[in-house]
Amino acid sequence: MRYFRLNPECHLSAGSLGAALYDILGRRIFLLDKRTHDLLRGCETAGAPADHLQRPEARRFLGLLVRLGLGGYHPEGTYVDKLLAGSPLEAFESLGPPPSYTVAAWTITDRCDHHCSFCPVAPGVASLQACRTCVRRGGTAVPPASLGNPSDFLRQLAALGIRRLQIRGGNPLLEWERLIEVLGAAAAYPRLRVGITCPGTGRSVAEIRGLYDFGNVQVDVVLHGFRERRDRYVPQPGDVFLAQCMLLDALRQAGLSFSVTVMVSDEAVADTQFALRWIMRRWGAIPCFAEIRQLPQDGPFRLMSRDGGRRPLHMWRDVDDFFHRLRHRACLDGGFEIATDGSLHPCAGIDAECGRVVGGDLGHALRNDRLYDFWKASKDRTGSCRECPLGPVCFDCLSADLFAAKDARMSAAYCPVMSGADLHGTPECLEHEGFLYLLGIDRGLELCPA
Amino acid sequence: MSDGSDTPAPLFEGPGDPHPALHRVTVQFASNCGNEYLYDDVTGAILPWGALEEATLRRELRDSLSEAHRRALGTADSAEATACAAQIQRWLVHLHAFARPPHPALATPAACEMRSLVWANCSELVLIVTENCNLSCRYCTYASGSYYYHRGPTGRSMRPSQAVSAVEWFLEGVGQHVARNPRKRYGLSFYGGEPLLNIAVIKHVLEFAEAQVPGLFFPVLNTNGLLLTPENVEVLREHRVHVAVSIDGPQPEHDRLRVDHGLTGSYGRIEANLIRIKREHPNYWRECLVSLSVYDPLSDVAAISRFFDDGASAIPRSAFVNAVGSHNTNYYGRFQPKDYELLSRRLHALKAEYMRREIAGDRVGSYMRNLVAAPMMLLFLRSRIHDAKSPFLPYTGCCIPGLRMAVSPDGLVNMCERVNGTYPIGDLTNGGLNYEVIARLIREYQREVLCNCSLCPITRLCGMCFSASEVCGGVKPPSGYCAGAVREAGKNLADYVSLMESSPDAQERFRSQTANVATERWLFQS
Ligand code: SF4
Numbered sequence: 001m002r003y004f005r006l007n008p009e010c011h012l013s014a015g016s017l018g019a020a021l022y023d024i025l026g027r028r029i030f031l032l033d034k035r036t037h038d039l040l041r042g043c044e045t046a047g048a049p050a051d052h053l054q055r056p057e058a059r060r061f062l063g064l065l066v067r068l069g070l071g072g073y074h075p076e077g078t079y080v081d082k083l084l085a086g087s088p089l090e091a092f093e094s095l096g097p098p099p100s101y102t103v104a105a106w107t108i109t110d111r112c113d114h115h116c117s118f119c120p121v122a123p124g125v126a127s128l129q130a131c132r133t134c135v136r137r138g139g140t141a142v143p144p145a146s147l148g149n150p151s152d153f154l155r156q157l158a159a160l161g162i163r164r165l166q167i168r169g170g171n172p173l174l175e176w177e178r179l180i181e182v183l184g185a186a187a188a189y190p191r192l193r194v195g196i197t198c199p200g201t202g203r204s205v206a207e208i209r210g211l212y213d214f215g216n217v218q219v220d221v222v223l224h225g226f227r228e229r230r231d232r233y234v235p236q237p238g239d240v241f242l243a244q245c246m247l248l249d250a251l252r253q254a255g256l257s258f259s260v261t262v263m264v265s266d267e268a269v270a271d272t273q274f275a276l277r278w279i280m281r282r283w284g285a286i287p288c289f290a291e292i293r294q295l296p297q298d299g300p301f302r303l304m305s306r307d308g309g310r311r312p313l314h315m316w317r318d319v320d321d322f323f324h325r326l327r328h329r330a331c332l333d334g335g336f337e338i339a340t341d342g343s344l345h346p347c348a349g350i351d352a353e354c355g356r357v358v359g360g361d362l363g364h365a366l367r368n369d370r371l372y373d374f375w376k377a378s379k380d381r382t383g384s385c386r387e388c389p390l391g392p393v394c395f396d397c398l399s400a401d402l403f404a405a406k407d408a409r410m411s412a413a414y415c416p417v418m419s420g421a422d423l424h425g426t427p428e429c430l431e432h433e434g435f436l437y438l439l440g441i442d443r444g445l446e447l448c449p450a
Numbered sequence: 451m452s453d454g455s456d457t458p459a460p461l462f463e464g465p466g467d468p469h470p471a472l473h474r475v476t477v478q479f480a481s482n483c484g485n486e487y488l489y490d491d492v493t494g495a496i497l498p499w500g501a502l503e504e505a506t507l508r509r510e511l512r513d514s515l516s517e518a519h520r521r522a523l524g525t526a527d528s529a530e531a532t533a534c535a536a537q538i539q540r541w542l543v544h545l546h547a548f549a550r551p552p553h554p555a556l557a558t559p560a561a562c563e564m565r566s567l568v569w570a571n572c573s574e575l576v577l578i579v580t581e582n583c584n585l586s587c588r589y590c591t592y593a594s595g596s597y598y599y600h601r602g603p604t605g606r607s608m609r610p611s612q613a614v615s616a617v618e619w620f621l622e623g624v625g626q627h628v629a630r631n632p633r634k635r636y637g638l639s640f641y642g643g644e645p646l647l648n649i650a651v652i653k654h655v656l657e658f659a660e661a662q663v664p665g666l667f668f669p670v671l672n673t674n675g676l677l678l679t680p681e682n683v684e685v686l687r688e689h690r691v692h693v694a695v696s697i698d699g700p701q702p703e704h705d706r707l708r709v710d711h712g713l714t715g716s717y718g719r720i721e722a723n724l725i726r727i728k729r730e731h732p733n734y735w736r737e738c739l740v741s742l743s744v745y746d747p748l749s750d751v752a753a754i755s756r757f758f759d760d761g762a763s764a765i766p767r768s769a770f771v772n773a774v775g776s777h778n779t780n781y782y783g784r785f786q787p788k789d790y791e792l793l794s795r796r797l798h799a800l801k802a803e804y805m806r807r808e809i810a811g812d813r814v815g816s817y818m819r820n821l822v823a824a825p826m827m828l829l830f831l832r833s834r835i836h837d838a839k840s841p842f843l844p845y846t847g848c849c850i851p852g853l854r855m856a857v858s859p860d861g862l863v864n865m866c867e868r869v870n871g872t873y874p875i876g877d878l879t880n881g882g883l884n885y886e887v888i889a890r891l892i893r894e895y896q897r898e899v900l901c902n903c904s905l906c907p908i909t910r911l912c913g914m915c916f917s918a919s920e921v922c923g924g925v926k927p928p929s930g931y932c933a934g935a936v937r938e939a940g941k942n943l944a945d946y947v948s949l950m951e952s953s954p955d956a957q958e959r960f961r962s963q964t965a966n967v968a969t970e971r972w973l974f975q976s
């Protein structure tokens with residue numbers, strides 16, 4: 001008697017939100033209905049075939065799987081050793097290779113010259129991709145903790161292998177002396193790029209342009225939103241937006257690198273398509289939209305970044321990447337944020353404290369497992385995503401995942417799967433590049449609309 | 451019936467083929483119940499493997515096909531044959547599985563690259579604090595006189611200042627890498643002879659390290675246990691030194707092998723020390739003490755296993771069990787064929803008992819697990835396709851010389867405490883590590899040991915290293931080693947899958963047990 005088993009390179013994943021079969025080498029994903037999943041799980045674990053396996057429809061279905069290269073028939077009891085990219089036990093951390101630190105955000109001040117309605121973030125407000133913004137974490141401004149001599153601190157960052165330092169606030173341009181000191185210290189490390197996330201105000205255009213003289217510096221301007229939709233948008237004299245436009249115009253003209261983030265607050269949500277076109281035309285840059293949204297008490301709620309309500313999925317690059325995604329959080333991996341008070345966080349959007357820089361000693365703050373637990377917090381960190389089979393192809397802002405998992409209004413707007421869409425029934429809610437299929441005993445094989 | 455139309459074209463297309471001739475590196479084996487498998491050394495994967503798979507792979511690799519292979523291809527259901535070919539092609543294309551180019555040129559190490567390579571990857575400082583011992587064990591590589599080319603007792607001991615300079619030198623070397631990896635910790639191992647003969651130096655070093663770099667080191671000590679006096683234990687406990695005590699079994703077994711210079715057994719004295727430690731410091735005893743054991747053809751391994759199973763005794767749980775070293779020795783000359791047969795029967799019975807217990811989910815004692823299940827656990831942990839291996843030493847279990855640094859009382863640095871001491875890689879009295887020498891040793895190992903490894907189907911499973919290949923004045927694998935290693939690997943693979951076949955949750959149990967094994971292997975480097 002021969003029994004059906006999935007191939008070693010197939011990975012079966014299931015939770016209460018649905019089930020999926022990954023063909024790791026073939027780079028395909030098959031969404032399974034419950035009955036189909038149960039059949040395959042049974043094939044994976046049971047020594048002998050269950051009755052239903054003998055049914056013609058099940059046998060026909062397994063024949064289809066054989067033809068798709070997903071499994072085959074083997075003698076009874078055959079052990080299928082699953083394909084792995086690495087030894088199943090990670091070396092215990094302190095013995096393994098160094099973590100690859102790539103980016104550090106350093107919030108050098110909580111001071112700001114604006115009074116945006118959404119800042120600091122209030123409880124119950126969803127802030128997506130806070131890492132790209134200057135939105136403050138909440139509470140009142142604390143005087144910055146001394147992290148010791150900046151050149152000593154920069155030396156530690158460089159020794160970790162950090163490639164990008166993102167200086168942020170509040171408005172870091174208000175801490176001008178300190179900023180200059182930090183940039184001066186950073187200039188000693190030519191491979192370290194420095195970004196300054198700021199509203200671009202509080203200093204003259206010439207002064208801000210002067211920051212580029214330190215080399216490897218880029219100003220990342222956060223626009224506080226487009227509040228008015230007009231066919232021809234004309235910045236008004238005296239408004240903050242005008243000052244920001246003048247800065248960006250100057251940077252563009254001088255051929256200097258910069259980036260633009262647009263805060264999408266509740267007032268500005270309708271203007272995003274307009275803003276995208278306007279910014280592209282004026283500065284030749286594709287802006288990042290960072291939403292900051294107060295959830296309504298009642299009534300419908302829609303996230304701009306989920307226009308059409310579809311959840312974007314991304315194919316893995318290779319075997320290594322697939323296994324990496326099973327275990328790591330793409331957006332956090334390699335980064336951390338040092339807040340104004342010296343506390344260490346996975347990113348500016350996450351409140352959890354992972355350590356504290358004491359006496360300027362960054363190593364001390366990094367010498368525990370908490371930060372790395374976040375890096376490894378694959379989708380299993382959030383209750384809903386833990387139950388979802390799409391983790392390895394769905395990566396997004398963890399702080400948004402966490403928020404969405406806690407609040408039904410947000411989850412409905414953020415992820416249709418999280419809010420209960422039947423993965424097998426309504427796959428239109430998933431956005432992909434043609435790698436997603438529906439597979440079932442009854443329905444056979446169908447390509448999901450891409 | 452398969453025909454050309456639904457069979458994908460072979461990957462390697464005859465003349466003009468861009469792929470050089472590849473050499474197949476796989477091991478076919480069967481589990482106890484007769485299911486067939488293939489171990490692939492390129493990926494480290496194990497695949498169910500039948501006649502159709504074998505014939506298909508041969509066709510893809512353009513190997514010769516026997517009549518049986520043709521039959522397998524001819525009689526297979528066409529859908530199955532197509533799917534099988536597609537699967538094998540995917541493994542060939544995406545993972546370059548099953549075969550590799552023979553004799554690729556290995557990366558040539560240059561002295562200038564060695565400095566950063568060694569310090570970035572080194573894991574342990576071993577201080578040989580004395581070359582004296584208060585026992586005279588019959589199998590000791592060091593004092594028994596049974597091992598050729600091996601360093602022997604010299605009576606030398608390290609001075610406190612020497613030991614501290616060695617630690618300072620090590621800290622200087624690893625400094626920038628600690629900055630790169632704030633969680634990094636290093637082993638600090640006290641070795642001998644019998645290291646507790648020089649407790650003054652151990653204490654001095656521990657206090658120095660604690661004051662200078664608190665928490666950076668995992669201190670470890672290998673001892674025969676005679677000097678685990680209350681005062682010495684106090685020092686070890688205060689610094690949470692992990693201690694491995696050599697205990698070969700119950701008194702008769704232990705005293706047969708581990709005797710003092712007057713040929714008196716040492717068991718009673720060691721046990722008394724352990725009883726006291728367990729009584730006075732039960733947590734330290736439980737968390738930081740383990741036993742190391744060796745056996746020879748006369749060892750009653752079943753009795754020893756029962757001895758370690760006795761939960762009431764003060765003997766720490768077993769962490770390692772090894773056979774008495776068999777390389778460059780006349781130790782085994784004293785045994786008769788019947789001794790080997792007896793050992794083989796005993797091992798066989800113990801393995802059967804282990805399998806029975808593991809499958810039934812019954813408790814398995816620490817000695818039994820280490821003696822019979824260690825090869826299976828190591829298979830579970832085996833390296834896979836993306837586990838990095840140095841391009842200089844891509845095959846065998848050999849590490850780059852310098853990843854452990856064993857400093858002896860005369861200031862010479864050896865690549866570990868097991869090598870015979872005739873090819874040090876540095877001298878602390880004369881400039882520290884010698885990167886020229888390290889590069890030269892790697893080249894010699896490449897030339898003498900790795901010369902045929904690219905053709906070998908078990909390079910990921912092979913335990914060969916410098917110490918295992920030492921000959922007078924150089925390295926060379928013992929004759930017959932490779933054939934034996936491949937045979938042994940085949941047996942271990944068969945045991946491993948047999949266990950996995952019969953116990954679906956063995957995989958999960960292995961996962962939790964091997965975490966310990968991996969840590970302790972690293973700590974005590976056995
Ligand atoms: S966010 Fe992604 S992982 Fe989480 S439930 Fe939605 S689709 Fe699944």
Ligand code: SF4
Nearest residue numbers: 130131331349397398
């Ligand atoms: S969780 Fe990720 S995407 Fe979200 S703010 Fe943090 S780093 Fe950015």
Ligand code: SF4
Nearest residue numbers: 903906909912932935
């Ligand atoms: S068994 Fe021999 S040929 Fe194979 S890897 Fe080991 S030393 Fe090389």
